[in-house]
Amino acid sequence: MLKRIRRSFFSRSVHEVAPDLIGATLIVAGVGGRIVEVEAYHHTDPAAHSFRGETARNAVMFGPPGYAYVYRSYGIHWCLNFVCEPKGSASAVLIRALEPTAGIEAMRRRRGVADQRLLCSGPGRLCEALRITGAHNGLALDRPPFAIFAGEEAVEVVAGPRIGISKAADLPWRYGLKGSRFLSKPFVQ
DNA sequence: TGCCCGATTAACT
């Protein structure tokens, strides 16, 4: 029986929410899969968008938890975050990879590739596969088109340094499902 | 106003 995650799930520290999201299922308009990789971004962290204060782009991060923060990366891709902690904390979890479980044919059409491992293994790829754009910025995570379900069984979570950042690159705030073939990059031992 | 760089990806050599 699938248990839907409510907005209150996100009103905790990103360091609790991030590993708890591994194994949960994210569905957007009927398409999605199991979350196998995330990264935590805290407002005291130089690598976080919210580190230098509120701007028009990151305003959603400064709002209440349980909402989607979507931003454009490298002018090309979209990246999806879940806002966490009490309002004003400006902390969020970046969703980096999914194991596709629902709407796989739709994902293949949108992504233009057949290999299931290339559909959602990366923050930009997963947004293209789920058709997430700036239009989703600020939407509640417990209302359509979003739906998030708790994992049905306990999973083994591994941690490591985050990817693609230059500041605070040593912090082990990337979390993944141990042994998953759908990670954007493997975790080093 | 102009310049640099980034929570990326795919297509190169």
Place this chain on the structure above:
DNA sequence: GTTAATCGGGCAA
């Protein structure tokens, strides 16, 4: 291993 695609934030002037 390297590079282009391409946009907005942040900072210097």
